[in-house]
Amino acid sequence: AQSVTQLDSQVPVFEEAPVELRCNYSSSVSVYLFWYVQYPNQGLQLLLKYLSGSTLVESINGFEAEFNKSQTSFHLRKPSVHISDTAEYFCAVSELRDYTLSFGAGTTVTVRA
C-alpha cells in the first residue's frame, strides 16, 4: 500500500512571489504521481502528472513538479503566483496495478496582494 505526506497544511504567499508545496510518498512498487487542485466550491482538477519519462513535468498555467525517486518526492513549484492560484492542492499517487489514487491531506495556498 502507498501513502502520501504533504508537509505543509497551509501556505500563505504574496502575489508574484514563488511557492513550493512539498509532497513525499511511500510505496513498495512503481507509482504514478499527480497534483490536483481544488478551487473553492469546485471539484478536483488535474494540475499535472508524472507517468514516465522526464522527471520534470509542467502545467499550462506555470506550475511544475519534479519526480525524485531517491527521495520519494514530487514537490510542486511556481515561480510567481497570482491571486487566482488561491486553492487547495492535493498530491496523489497510484500504483500501476489498479490506478486507485491515494491522496495527501492537502495544502491550502492563500495568495495575498
Next chain:
Amino acid sequence: DTGVSQDPRHKITKRGQNVTFRCDPISEHNRLYWYRQTLGQGPEFLTYFQNEAQLEKSRLLSDRFSAERPKGSFSTLEIQRTEQGDSAMYLCASSLFDRNIQYFGAGTRLSVL
C-alpha cells in the same frame, strides 16, 4: 463532453435514514471510482468499477454502503442507516481503462443530522 456529473450536490438527512447518490461518468469512460473526503483531509478511495464489474472495495466501505453500476454507465452509491460519521463529500471520478488519468465530479456533500 459534459464531464463527470453528480447528483445531488447537497443532501441533508437525519441519522438512520437511507440516502442514494448518482454519478454519471464521462461517456465511454469504462472505469468509475468513488472517494470520500472529510473536512481537512484528502479524498479516500472507497470502490471502483470497470464497466459493470466492481473490482475493488476499500475497508472503509462498511456493509451499510453499497455501490452499483448496472449497465456500465452511471453508478449509484447507497448508504443505509446513516450515521453522523458519514457526513462528508462523496466524489466520483472516471477514466479510460488504459489511461491513468481520473476526472472528478463536483461531489455530493452529505450532512447527517
